[in-house]
Amino acid sequence: MSRISPFKAFLEENTPDYKPYEEFYKHLHANPELSWGEVETSAAIATRLGGLSPDLQITTGIAGTGLIAVLRNGPGRTVLLRADMDALPVKELTGLEYASKKMAEDSDGSLQPVMHACGHDMHVTALLAAAETLILGRTQWSGTLVCLFQPAEEAGEGAQRMIEDGLYTKHGCPIPDVLLGQHVSFRKAGFTDTRPGLLMAGVDSMKITVYGRGGHASMPHLSVDPTVLASHIVVRLQTIVSREVKPGSLAVVTVTGLHSGKAINVISDHALIELSIRSVDSENRDALINAIKRIALAECSASDSPRDPTFELVSSIPAMHNDPATTDVINRSFSAHFGLQTHNPSCDVVPAAEDFSHLATAIGKPYCFWFFGGHDISDWEKRAEENRLDSVPGLHSPLFAPAIQPTLATGAEALVVAALTMLSGDKNGFEAQG
Incomplete structure (x- = not known):
């Protein structure tokens, strides 16, 4: 049986006020950009990172709009956390006050409506919040943290292009010992799930x-x-x-x-x-x-x-295959922190695809990817009672709209818990033992 989450105290001491991040998320959602056009998004991320710590080494312009932030915090492992930034040519129909009304030219030069219909705005915001949390608590862990913000995931090209542009060479990204990533889903907010081995098609x-x-x-x-x-x-x-x-x-x-x-x-x-x-x-x-x-x-x-x-x-x-040993450790930490009722360590294989694995396979390093739910809890439960869960708007839907909270907190905490687990192991009491 797992002991009480060793991450709770760390998060209580170091989690920043989420209100500014909630506003930042709304800004990103209202101002989406298509693959390879994430100019304003990248600039906003760089500005926010620049205000977190003078010790962050920020490198922009990787494969155009990609960027990394590196914090060297003593000896230990190097852990990379990744978020994607691009949106989709979809007309938003959510009716939110911060709904996108943006139009942009696609790769063919046609003017298209643009929407964050796949939650990349949430990925970016959660990683920024996680980065601040880890920086505030840096005396409690040791190692090197890399935060990577990737363009053009929807085009299936962003990760590979960053590598080809010299991510690990001319741009000076430290070779990570392990790479971690996540994706918001249309599942119930507050829930997390992953699986070892084959995860995505x-x-x-x-x-x-x-x-x-x-x-x-x-x-x-x-x-x-x-x-x-x-x-x-x-x-x-x-x-x-x-x-x-x-x-x-x-x-x-x-x-x-x-x-x-x-x-x-x-x-x-x-x-x-x-x-x-x-x-x-x-x-x-x-x-x-x-x-x-x-x-x-x-x-x-x-x-x-x-x-x-x-x-x-x-x-x-290619299909995504989570490293079994890495995923086993993270599953134990997630089960301890989020609870066995809200973390699923053996979810179904997902037919959707992700290019995140390129960042790891290009250098022969292990990785783990997971999902965190984003659908409003009360609405989910109502649809469940009415046997209408098949009506929950999915990814790429013009109606896809994650509830800002607790989705943001869950995504940020998941990144922090996973990072602490892999940065320090059980040296500082952060690895949840089974």
């Missing part, structure tokens, strides 16, 4: 261009309509998981975009299909991609397409 983003023969909308018999062709492909793709994947295996093939034509009276000469493909191992990944290509080629042949389709793999993120 890998994702491949693909674009398929199919070709027809354009013409007048009044004379389809003289054309090869790529919109009809693409529609057949979209429908047929739905059979891959249901008919070609072993039941019980985690696999997802989702068509996220179908674009064809710009004039209402013109049959286009091509159509674009955008796909999100999720799998948990290389064998299933290869099988999914091969099936997609086979179906697209066959449908193009059946429609008498003038040329074969083209396939573009836009991005690829």
